Amino acid sequence: MDALWMAPLLLLLPLLLWTSSAFVFYFKKCFYVAWMMCLALVAIPLSILKSGGRDVENMRIVRFLVRHVKYFLGLRFEVSGSEHLQTEGPYVIISNHQSSLDVLGLMEILPDRCTMIAKKELVYAGTVGLICWLGGIVFINRKKTSDAKSVMADAAKTMLDDQIRLWVFPEGTRNQRGDLLPFKKGAFHLAVQAQAPIIPIVFSSYNNFYLRKEKQFKSGTIRLKILPKIETKGMTSDDVASLSDKSFNLMLSAFRDISAPVTHSNGPLRH
Numbered sequence: 001m002d003a004l005w006m007a008p009l010l011l012l013l014p015l016l017l018w019t020s021s022a023f024v025f026y027f028k029k030c031f032y033v034a035w036m037m038c039l040a041l042v043a044i045p046l047s048i049l050k051s052g053g054r055d056v057e058n059m060r061i062v063r064f065l066v067r068h069v070k071y072f073l074g075l076r077f078e079v080s081g082s083e084h085l086q087t088e089g090p091y092v093i094i095s096n097h098q099s100s101l102d103v104l105g106l107m108e109i110l111p112d113r114c115t116m117i118a119k120k121e122l123v124y125a126g127t128v129g130l131i132c133w134l135g136g137i138v139f140i141n142r143k144k145t146s147d148a149k150s151v152m153a154d155a156a157k158t159m160l161d162d163q164i165r166l167w168v169f170p171e172g173t174r175n176q177r178g179d180l181l182p183f184k185k186g187a188f189h190l191a192v193q194a195q196a197p198i199i200p201i202v203f204s205s206y207n208n209f210y211l212r213k214e215k216q217f218k219s220g221t222i223r224l225k226i227l228p229k230i231e232t233k234g235m236t237s238d239d240v241a242s243l244s245d246k247s248f249n250l251m252l253s254a255f256r257d258i259s260a261p262v263t264h265s266n267g268p269l270r271h
Contacts, residue, residue, distance in 0.1 A: 022215040028073055029217065032100070035072070039065045040127035047134045056115045056136035056164050066107040074219030075101070075209075077108050081226030084199055085111045090159040090166075091229065092191040094183075094247060095201040096255060097169035098176050099210065105203055105224050106167065114165035117155065117187075138166065140186075152186050156193035166190065170244070176212060178205060178259075180252050188240045188247070197229040198243070200251050205259035223258040227251070 043065055047058035070077065093114070095102070106116070115136040123129045123139050133139075138158075140151045159166060168187035175181045191198045202225045209220025227250060235243065 021218075025215040025217040032069070032073060035069060036066070036103075037127045039069075040131040043131045044127060044134065047131065051134075054134055054136055056113055056162070058131075059110060059115055059135045060112070062131060062135055063107045063110050066104065070104050070108075073101075073104075073217075075104065076221045077105060077224055078221055079109060079224045079226070081228075082109065084226045084228050085109065087197060087199065087229055090163055090194060090196045092159075092187055092194070092196055092198050093165060093167040093201055094170050094187050094198055094251075095167070096180055096203055096251060097171050097174050098203060098206050099174055099212070101206065101210065101222075102169075102203060105222055109201070109224060109226070110167075111165055113163065114167060116167040117151075117169075117190075136164070149186070149189070152190045153193060156190050156196075159190075159194045159196060170247070176206065176210075178207060180248065180255060183244045183248050185240050185244055188244045189237065191232045192235045192237060192240055192243070195233050195235075197231050198247060199229045200227040200247055200254075201225070202227065202251050202254040202258060204255070207259075225254050225258050227254060 043058070043061050046061050047055070050061065051058050095106075115138070116132075117138045117140060118132065120139045120141045122132055122137070125132075138151060138155050155166060158164065168190070170183040170187045171181040172184045173181070188198070190196075204223035204225075206220070206222070209218040210216065230243070230247060230250075232239075232243065
């Protein structure tokens with residue numbers, strides 16, 4: 001009897017996936033969150049066994065486990081400028097921030113000994129929060145500027161002492177307006193304090209496949225453009241504003257350039 005009740009439900013699922021864009025949107029979003037939490041559950045014991053606790057090297061495990069998720073969501077990545085990540089020593093990566101899907105692009109190209117700066121609330125996100133902590137992610141309270149500055153100063157010291165790289169979203173929040181939000185200065189203070197170069201990375205617009213308000217989540221291609229590094233040696237806090245403006249203008253130009261409609265050619269795609 002139970003099997004008879006299940007049959008219509010099993011038939012309804014593909015029908016809804018075929019006919020309802022809103023259902024596809026929520027189905028993919030729920031699957032993405034649930035699957036990432038399951039992957040974190042696998043990564044937690046592996047990270048503890050590998051490193052004994054909190055260590056940026058655990059991001060290798062996370063990167064390995066997450067890189068297949070794009071296939072389930074119908075996403076592909078086209079990457080250019082990978083050679084710019086071959087820079088030796090510490091550096092600060094800055095990128096635009098459109099949605100939680102950015103994590104997939106981040107893991108696609110994450111260099112060794114690199115972790116992120118993220119909002120403090122993320123640490124409470126169940127298994128995902130725990131693996132973020134184990135991966136050495138630096139958490140900041142965005143509502144308290146004084147705390148954020150203190151965290152950035154500590155992060156600059158950690159970058160140099162432990163020879164790590166940090167990935168920062170200078171917009172400070174998610175933005176899917178079709179442009180870039182004004183940059184907050186934290187990432188640039190961090191780079192100047194550490195005298196470490198900045199490497200800008202730009203994600204193309206998701207608007208051709210992912211629209212949150214319209215509840216659309218189709219298959220699509222995300223372009224990632226890695227720009228040449230921007231040196232900060234010899235700069236001081238007086239240079240932070242101009243450094244931020246320069247980075248913003250470069251990234252906005254690249255964003256507009258790579259956000260043109262994607263044409264599926266015979267060119268190489270990052271799978």
